[in-house]
Amino acid sequence: MRPLSVPNLSTRTVYRTCIGMALPRHRTRLEALEQAVVDAADEFEAAAEAAKLHELQELAKKPTDAADRTQLTNTYTSRMVPEDSAGNEFYTLLKRVRHKICPLCGIRDVATLDHQLPKKKFPLLSVVPTNLVPACGHCNRLKGEDVPKSAAEQTLHPYYDDVTDQQWLFARLNESESRPPEITYSISPPGDADSVLAARIVHHFQTFQLAELYGANGGREMSNIRGFLRILDAAGRATYLAKMEHSVAMDKDAGGLNHWRKALYQALAGNSWYINGGFAQF
Ligand SMILES: [Zn+2]
Secondary structure, eight states, rough: OOOOOOOOOOHHHHEEEEEEEEHHHHHHHHHHHHHHHHHHHHHHHHOOOOOGGGGHHHHHOOSHHHHHHHHHEEEEEEETTTOOOOOOOOHHHOOOOOGGBOOTTTBBBOEEEEEOOOTTTTTTTTGGGGGGEEEEEHHHHHHTTTOOOOOGOOOTTTOOOOOOOOOOEEEEEEOOOOSSEEEEEEEEEOOTTTTHHHHHHHHHHHHHHHHHHHHHHHHHHHHHHHHHHHSOOHHHHHHHHHHHHHHHHHHHHGGGGGHHHHHHHHHHHHHHHHHHGGGGGO
Protein backbone atom coordinates (compact mmCIF):
# COMPACT_ATOMS: atom_id res chain seq x y z
CA MET A 1 0.00 0.00 0.00
CA ARG A 2 1.19 3.51 -0.80
CA PRO A 3 0.60 6.07 1.96
CA LEU A 4 -0.99 9.41 1.04
CA SER A 5 -1.18 12.64 2.98
CA VAL A 6 -4.58 13.59 4.39
CA PRO A 7 -6.38 15.87 1.89
CA ASN A 8 -6.30 19.48 2.95
CA LEU A 9 -9.99 20.12 2.23
CA SER A 10 -12.77 21.33 4.46
CA THR A 11 -15.78 19.01 4.56
CA ARG A 12 -18.11 21.98 4.88
CA THR A 13 -16.67 23.70 1.80
CA VAL A 14 -16.79 20.54 -0.29
CA TYR A 15 -20.35 19.73 0.79
CA ARG A 16 -21.62 23.29 0.22
CA THR A 17 -20.03 23.42 -3.21
CA CYS A 18 -21.49 20.06 -4.22
CA ILE A 19 -25.04 20.98 -3.22
CA GLY A 20 -24.79 24.50 -4.67
CA MET A 21 -26.46 23.58 -7.93
CA ALA A 22 -29.01 21.10 -6.54
CA LEU A 23 -32.64 21.67 -7.42
CA PRO A 24 -34.20 24.02 -4.82
CA ARG A 25 -36.43 21.31 -3.32
CA HIS A 26 -33.40 19.05 -2.78
CA ARG A 27 -31.11 21.87 -1.74
CA THR A 28 -33.30 22.87 1.21
CA ARG A 29 -33.21 19.30 2.44
CA LEU A 30 -29.44 19.06 1.91
CA GLU A 31 -28.72 22.40 3.61
CA ALA A 32 -30.51 21.15 6.69
CA LEU A 33 -28.11 18.18 6.76
CA GLU A 34 -24.90 20.21 6.55
CA GLN A 35 -24.00 20.15 10.25
CA ALA A 36 -24.75 16.44 10.47
CA VAL A 37 -22.30 15.86 7.58
CA VAL A 38 -19.58 17.96 9.27
CA ASP A 39 -20.11 16.13 12.59
CA ALA A 40 -20.00 12.76 10.79
CA ALA A 41 -16.68 13.75 9.19
CA ASP A 42 -15.23 14.57 12.62
CA GLU A 43 -16.44 11.25 14.00
CA PHE A 44 -15.09 9.35 10.99
CA GLU A 45 -11.67 11.02 11.18
CA ALA A 46 -11.25 10.31 14.91
CA ALA A 47 -12.20 6.68 14.33
CA ALA A 48 -9.93 6.30 11.29
CA GLU A 49 -7.01 7.69 13.24
CA ALA A 50 -7.66 5.23 16.08
CA ALA A 51 -8.32 2.33 13.65
CA LYS A 52 -11.85 1.97 15.01
CA LEU A 53 -14.02 2.33 11.92
CA HIS A 54 -15.83 -0.86 12.97
CA GLU A 55 -17.28 1.06 15.93
CA LEU A 56 -19.28 3.52 13.80
CA GLN A 57 -22.49 1.46 13.59
CA GLU A 58 -24.59 4.30 15.01
CA LEU A 59 -23.39 6.62 12.26
CA ALA A 60 -24.74 4.20 9.68
CA LYS A 61 -28.26 4.73 11.01
CA LYS A 62 -28.15 8.48 10.34
CA PRO A 63 -30.10 10.14 8.88
CA THR A 64 -33.16 7.94 9.33
CA ASP A 65 -35.23 9.50 6.55
CA ALA A 66 -34.95 7.49 3.31
CA ALA A 67 -35.23 10.56 1.06
CA ASP A 68 -32.43 12.28 2.99
CA ARG A 69 -30.22 9.24 2.54
CA THR A 70 -30.91 9.15 -1.20
CA GLN A 71 -30.13 12.84 -1.64
CA LEU A 72 -26.87 12.44 0.27
CA THR A 73 -25.64 9.56 -1.88
CA ASN A 74 -26.78 11.46 -4.99
CA THR A 75 -24.57 14.30 -3.84
CA TYR A 76 -21.61 12.09 -4.72
CA THR A 77 -22.92 10.43 -7.89
CA SER A 78 -24.70 13.46 -9.42
CA ARG A 79 -23.08 16.49 -7.82
CA MET A 80 -19.41 15.51 -7.56
CA VAL A 81 -18.55 12.83 -10.13
CA PRO A 82 -19.98 14.25 -13.42
CA GLU A 83 -17.55 16.57 -15.20
CA ASP A 84 -20.08 19.40 -15.36
CA SER A 85 -21.20 19.06 -11.75
CA ALA A 86 -20.64 21.65 -9.02
CA GLY A 87 -18.28 19.49 -6.96
CA ASN A 88 -16.24 17.96 -9.77
CA GLU A 89 -13.19 20.11 -8.97
CA PHE A 90 -12.87 18.19 -5.68
CA TYR A 91 -13.41 14.81 -7.34
CA THR A 92 -10.60 15.60 -9.76
CA LEU A 93 -8.36 16.93 -7.00
CA LEU A 94 -8.82 13.88 -4.77
CA LYS A 95 -8.11 11.52 -7.66
CA ARG A 96 -4.80 13.21 -8.43
CA VAL A 97 -1.92 11.09 -7.09
CA ARG A 98 1.69 10.54 -8.16
CA HIS A 99 1.96 8.61 -11.42
CA LYS A 100 -1.77 7.82 -11.16
CA ILE A 101 -0.93 4.69 -9.15
CA CYS A 102 -3.72 3.21 -7.02
CA PRO A 103 -2.59 3.42 -3.36
CA LEU A 104 -4.55 0.28 -2.43
CA CYS A 105 -2.80 -2.15 -4.78
CA GLY A 106 0.19 -0.04 -5.78
CA ILE A 107 0.03 -1.17 -9.40
CA ARG A 108 -3.03 -0.23 -11.45
CA ASP A 109 -4.11 3.26 -12.54
CA VAL A 110 -6.41 5.36 -10.41
CA ALA A 111 -9.82 5.49 -12.10
CA THR A 112 -12.24 6.52 -9.36
CA LEU A 113 -12.65 7.35 -5.68
CA ASP A 114 -13.35 4.54 -3.25
CA HIS A 115 -15.47 5.26 -0.19
CA GLN A 116 -13.53 3.87 2.76
CA LEU A 117 -16.94 3.42 4.38
CA PRO A 118 -19.55 2.86 1.63
CA LYS A 119 -21.86 5.78 0.92
CA LYS A 120 -24.94 3.56 0.69
CA LYS A 121 -24.48 2.44 4.29
CA PHE A 122 -22.96 5.73 5.53
CA PRO A 123 -24.74 8.42 3.47
CA LEU A 124 -23.47 11.25 5.66
CA LEU A 125 -19.92 10.36 4.51
CA SER A 126 -20.76 10.43 0.78
CA VAL A 127 -18.60 13.48 -0.04
CA VAL A 128 -16.42 13.70 3.09
CA PRO A 129 -12.89 14.13 1.65
CA THR A 130 -11.16 11.85 4.17
CA ASN A 131 -13.60 9.04 3.31
CA LEU A 132 -12.72 9.33 -0.39
CA VAL A 133 -9.64 7.39 -1.44
CA PRO A 134 -8.28 7.38 -5.00
CA ALA A 135 -8.46 3.82 -6.34
CA CYS A 136 -8.34 1.73 -9.47
CA GLY A 137 -11.64 0.33 -10.69
CA HIS A 138 -10.64 -3.21 -9.75
CA CYS A 139 -9.79 -2.42 -6.11
CA ASN A 140 -12.98 -0.36 -5.89
CA ARG A 141 -15.06 -3.35 -7.04
CA LEU A 142 -13.22 -5.86 -4.84
CA LYS A 143 -13.93 -3.84 -1.72
CA GLY A 144 -17.51 -3.16 -2.81
CA GLU A 145 -19.73 -2.20 0.09
CA ASP A 146 -17.76 -4.02 2.76
CA VAL A 147 -18.12 -2.59 6.24
CA PRO A 148 -15.65 -3.77 8.90
CA LYS A 149 -17.39 -5.80 11.60
CA SER A 150 -14.26 -6.01 13.75
CA ALA A 151 -10.98 -4.12 14.14
CA ALA A 152 -9.19 -6.79 12.10
CA GLU A 153 -11.55 -6.36 9.13
CA GLN A 154 -10.49 -2.80 8.37
CA THR A 155 -8.54 -2.52 5.15
CA LEU A 156 -5.64 -0.09 5.38
CA HIS A 157 -6.57 3.55 4.86
CA PRO A 158 -3.85 5.37 2.84
CA TYR A 159 -4.46 8.68 4.65
CA TYR A 160 -4.16 7.24 8.16
CA ASP A 161 -2.18 4.00 8.02
CA ASP A 162 1.46 4.35 7.11
CA VAL A 163 2.94 0.90 7.58
CA THR A 164 6.01 1.35 5.42
CA ASP A 165 8.57 1.42 8.21
CA GLN A 166 8.63 -2.35 8.72
CA GLN A 167 8.66 -5.11 6.13
CA TRP A 168 5.66 -7.40 6.02
CA LEU A 169 5.49 -8.28 2.32
CA PHE A 170 7.76 -11.08 1.12
CA ALA A 171 8.27 -12.96 -2.12
CA ARG A 172 9.56 -16.44 -2.75
CA LEU A 173 10.91 -17.91 -5.95
CA ASN A 174 9.56 -21.41 -6.52
CA GLU A 175 11.97 -23.30 -8.73
CA SER A 176 10.72 -26.23 -10.72
CA GLU A 177 12.10 -28.37 -13.48
CA SER A 178 8.73 -29.54 -14.76
CA ARG A 179 6.72 -26.32 -15.07
CA PRO A 180 7.55 -22.65 -15.44
CA PRO A 181 8.98 -21.38 -12.16
CA GLU A 182 6.95 -18.71 -10.41
CA ILE A 183 7.22 -16.02 -7.83
CA THR A 184 4.74 -16.07 -4.96
CA TYR A 185 3.95 -13.39 -2.41
CA SER A 186 2.87 -13.63 1.18
CA ILE A 187 2.44 -11.53 4.30
CA SER A 188 4.58 -12.04 7.36
CA PRO A 189 4.16 -9.19 9.84
CA PRO A 190 7.17 -8.52 12.08
CA GLY A 191 7.13 -10.34 15.41
CA ASP A 192 6.68 -7.15 17.42
CA ALA A 193 3.83 -5.84 15.24
CA ASP A 194 0.60 -4.78 16.88
CA SER A 195 -1.72 -7.80 16.53
CA VAL A 196 -4.68 -5.78 15.17
CA LEU A 197 -2.48 -4.05 12.61
CA ALA A 198 -0.99 -7.41 11.58
CA ALA A 199 -4.51 -8.82 11.06
CA ARG A 200 -5.53 -5.72 9.08
CA ILE A 201 -2.52 -6.04 6.80
CA VAL A 202 -3.46 -9.67 6.04
CA HIS A 203 -7.09 -8.61 5.49
CA HIS A 204 -6.02 -5.84 3.10
CA PHE A 205 -3.79 -8.27 1.18
CA GLN A 206 -6.65 -10.77 0.82
CA THR A 207 -9.42 -8.25 0.05
CA PHE A 208 -7.50 -6.77 -2.86
CA GLN A 209 -6.17 -10.17 -4.02
CA LEU A 210 -2.63 -8.85 -3.98
CA ALA A 211 -0.91 -12.25 -4.01
CA GLU A 212 -2.24 -12.91 -7.53
CA LEU A 213 -1.57 -9.37 -8.74
CA TYR A 214 1.99 -9.23 -7.43
CA GLY A 215 2.78 -12.75 -8.60
CA ALA A 216 1.77 -11.86 -12.17
CA ASN A 217 3.65 -8.55 -12.11
CA GLY A 218 6.71 -10.17 -10.54
CA GLY A 219 6.80 -12.67 -13.41
CA ARG A 220 6.59 -9.83 -15.94
CA GLU A 221 9.37 -7.90 -14.26
CA MET A 222 11.62 -10.98 -14.36
CA SER A 223 10.88 -11.38 -18.03
CA ASN A 224 11.77 -7.72 -18.60
CA ILE A 225 15.18 -7.95 -16.92
CA ARG A 226 16.14 -11.36 -18.37
CA GLY A 227 17.99 -9.88 -21.36
CA PHE A 228 19.93 -7.48 -19.19
CA LEU A 229 20.94 -10.20 -16.73
CA ARG A 230 22.22 -12.27 -19.62
CA ILE A 231 24.96 -9.75 -20.46
CA LEU A 232 26.25 -9.76 -16.86
CA ASP A 233 28.26 -12.48 -15.13
CA ALA A 234 26.90 -14.10 -11.96
CA ALA A 235 28.67 -11.63 -9.65
CA GLY A 236 27.34 -8.72 -11.68
CA ARG A 237 23.82 -10.14 -11.53
CA ALA A 238 24.00 -10.52 -7.76
CA THR A 239 25.20 -6.93 -7.38
CA TYR A 240 22.51 -5.57 -9.72
CA LEU A 241 19.68 -7.40 -7.96
CA ALA A 242 20.88 -6.28 -4.52
CA LYS A 243 21.13 -2.66 -5.67
CA MET A 244 17.63 -2.81 -7.13
CA GLU A 245 16.29 -4.18 -3.85
CA HIS A 246 17.97 -1.39 -1.94
CA SER A 247 16.85 1.41 -4.26
CA VAL A 248 13.19 0.32 -4.26
CA ALA A 249 13.22 0.01 -0.47
CA MET A 250 14.43 3.61 -0.21
CA ASP A 251 11.39 4.92 -2.13
CA LYS A 252 9.04 5.25 0.81
CA ASP A 253 6.30 7.10 -1.10
CA ALA A 254 6.01 4.14 -3.45
CA GLY A 255 5.66 1.61 -0.65
CA GLY A 256 9.26 1.40 0.55
CA LEU A 257 9.95 -1.81 2.42
CA ASN A 258 6.59 -3.22 1.27
CA HIS A 259 6.82 -2.38 -2.40
CA TRP A 260 6.15 -5.54 -4.41
CA ARG A 261 9.40 -4.93 -6.34
CA LYS A 262 11.42 -4.68 -3.11
CA ALA A 263 10.17 -8.15 -2.09
CA LEU A 264 10.83 -9.45 -5.61
CA TYR A 265 14.44 -8.24 -5.81
CA GLN A 266 15.11 -9.40 -2.27
CA ALA A 267 13.99 -12.92 -3.22
CA LEU A 268 16.00 -12.88 -6.44
CA ALA A 269 19.17 -11.41 -4.92
CA GLY A 270 19.19 -14.19 -2.35
CA ASN A 271 18.59 -17.03 -4.80
CA SER A 272 21.73 -18.65 -6.21
CA TRP A 273 19.75 -20.89 -8.59
CA TYR A 274 18.27 -17.79 -10.23
CA ILE A 275 21.56 -15.88 -10.34
CA ASN A 276 23.46 -18.83 -11.79
CA GLY A 277 21.20 -19.37 -14.78
CA GLY A 278 17.63 -19.82 -13.51
CA PHE A 279 16.83 -16.26 -14.61
CA ALA A 280 16.85 -17.43 -18.23
CA GLN A 281 13.66 -19.43 -17.62
CA PHE A 282 11.53 -16.33 -17.24
ZN1 LIG B 1 -5.87 -0.80 -7.04
